[in-house]
């Protein structure tokens with residue numbers, strides 16, 4: 026067994042035990058990252074940083090989504106408008122990781138400002154899926170997902186606003202966790218939609234996700250909305266699901282566009298859960314069908330405001346006007362933002378404009394509350410709600426770029442949890458036509474430990490083998 | 497010609513004198529080199545988040561209580577979105593539909609609301625115009641960006657330019673007394689806009705209002721509003737409508753020019769700031785603020801009138817300029833016999849000599865002024881003599897009794913000395929004496945004048961009159 030075959034947690038364990046040299050591990054991954062031909066990285070470290078390796082993360086290098094600010098290291102959120110931008114400070118989540126012993130290996134490609142489900146909206150070009158290079162890795166954390174799946178990085182972090190960790194994890198056959206909103210500080214994460222953005226791990230397995238999460242969580246004085254978790258993250262050890270009540274939303278079977286292979290894998294996993302001792306029943310989330318519409322008003326509304334600061338005045342791209350402020354704004358933003366970002370800025374600006382606010386943004390917020398209420402009602406009968414993570418497996422590059430609505434449907438199963446601010450994890454649960462499928466478990470706010478335990482038990486029983494993607 | 501009544505509402509921005517900015521840890525500064533008090537947060541760098549300054553909240557509560565407002569147990573911050581180079585995030589964080597304080601009153605003017613927000617940075621336009629259009633370069637100083645502000649919005653209860661100025665002075669004193677701001681108009685820590693409309697006297701519905709911006713002294717506010725009332729009156733008299741617009745008052749020329757402001761061009765797209773949690777005010781915070789409230793000018797004026805029997809205008813003059821009130825009280829501690837005379841000497845004689853300066857910084861010690869008023873009451877010095885003593889005190893300081901002796905300013909005593917001079921006066925002016933005997937009391941003037949000349953003004957006029965009556969046997 027080479028170090029490449031080790032999970033990150035196992036590698037950290039060996040480094041701490043003195044059985045594996047952290048420098049050797051660094052060189053292995055630094056070499057693989059430098060040879061990346063998937064487009065997964067936008068920056069790779071030249072030198073091994075002088076981080077301590079005696080922390081819980083054992084010197085195992087980590088890849089970080091481009092939108093996390095890293096002092097002195099390019100941080101562009103996949104956008105041309107931040108061309109050449111190197112922040113003077115580091116995001117709290119990244120500081121915590123490096124402080125816990127994980128050196129920064131690389132910055133990963135992503136959809137511009139995290140807007141996208143295929144990683145095709147990046148100023149750096151698309152990322153290829155290691156399972157099939159003609160297909161997308163999902164998005165927006167596509168670079169992080171592809172890098173971990175291909176063994177170019179032992180583990181990675183990304184951000185999830187409406188599915189941007191879980192969906193690419195699903196399409197790349199790895200584990201992706203979106204924690205409870207507020208579990209991890211957002212300070213230093215270049216914002217897409219502030220009330221939804223949440224950092225989280227993308228890893229080979231559930232134990233890795235738990236370990237990486239444990240290092241990142243915590244209340245941060247720099248983020249008023251951060252809460253941390255009520256108890257420390259523990260190593261998941263469950264091997265069965267006895268006493269666990271799973272709810273399967275009716276909508277899974279009523280929604281058009283769920284691929285039959287995805288549905289088959291989902292039903293097989295549900296059956297497996299039963300065999301592990303879980304009780305499984307149908308549940309009803311009556312407002313979930315409206316989640317996507319509400320999401321595509323709230324997220325663009327917040328984004329239209331969050332992205333106002335990219336005006337060419339202080340940093341990043343600037344295209345001068347003719348001695349005229351407005352022209353400078355228009356040219357800079359016209360040249361700096363890609364079409365999907367522009368589309369969402371316009372959507373959001375419209376949703377917030379006077380005379381339309383109540384009808385759009387106001388109504389969307391009401392729907393959001395109703396969706397939270399749906400989940401709260403579900404927790405009276407169930408421990409977790411389970412769905413396929415994505416309605417489809419990885420699709421070919423370019424297949425949906427001309428049809429934004431088709432692209433938005435990728436988020437159908439992930440968006441309700443984002444709106445409710447609850448934790449959800451995606452684990453690989455099989456292959457459909459040689460491409461990975463994902464299984465999503467969502468639980469009540471702050472139920473990360475139980476959620477990881479259940480995912481761990483299922484993962485063991487499924488026995489998914491992702492090594493083909495690392496070949 | 498119709499008679500019009502002005503209806504004026506005021507909007508005041510006050511920079512709070514907290515140690516640090518509203519949403520970051522940068523220290524507040526004035527006059528430091530540009531961009532030396534900045535950080536990723538107040539520069540609006542990508543990924544940064546605001547964290548509310550607890551002290552600014554305390555100051556806001558203190559002000560709300562002083563203005564008798566209702567303090568919201570839970571208020572919200574919104575984003576006010578617009579593009580401008582002095583606004584690094586592309587939005588200002590401000591309170592909108594759920595402000596910290598609502599309702600209230602200061603003096604005779606009701607308060608509509610008081611809310612917290614952040615200040616913009618400072619733009620300097622280089623080149624010809626001094627404005628952004630046509631300037632060669634514009635540079636931004638972010639030292640000011642993010643300074644905590646309170647915005648105070650009055651109800652349209654003000655009815656004249658003079659009242660606007662007086663009320664703003666009361667507000668400034670109140671804020672200063674609370675210790676929450678320097679309230680210095682020249683440095684921009686107090687800024688005022690006015691909404692002005694006029695309506696025919698007796699009418700209750702409001703006329704079309706205009707907004708006057710950026711008037712940076714109390715005098716300019718009064719003059720700007722006066723000019724705008726005149727402009728609106730001329731329009732209405734000529735049968736032309738007043739157009740709702742924002743105007744800039746130029747104190748140099750006295751002209752009002754329409755401002756092509758960001759106001760008109762923009763829809764601010766307010767929405768709740770998702771990076772902040774609601775601002776919750778607890779009972780403990782309220783109790784702490786109440787315990788900290790000093791005696792405020794309006795209450796002080798009322799106390800002067802009630803307890804010391806001062807006339808309302810005197811009481812207000814002393815209370816609304818808190819430094820005068822403090823000085824008055826210090827003097828009163830030395831001589832509490834006659835508060836009214838003492839008050840007259842502070843707001844009349846002393847202020848006419850030292851102007852707007854703080855009397856505590858003058859050479860006239862409070863006990864010296866109190867002593868002088870005591871000498872006056874005892875008849876040891878005349879009104880005129882006392883004025884001369886005050887001149888000396890203002891110039892050199894010192895003890896009034898000593899000055900009276902040294903300068904020979906003491907009242908010419910009653911009895912023999914003054915009697916002898918009066919006798920000489922009667923002798924010298926037989927015609928006037930004759931008229932007096934016939935009952936024409938006006939003839940006493942020249943006789944008193946003679947005595948004053950003889951005594952260089954050190955005689956007490958009343959005493960002179962008494963002796964004259966005595967000598968001539970007039971009742």
Ligand SMILES: [Zn+2]
Nearest residue numbers: 520522535538
């Ligand atoms: Zn700052």
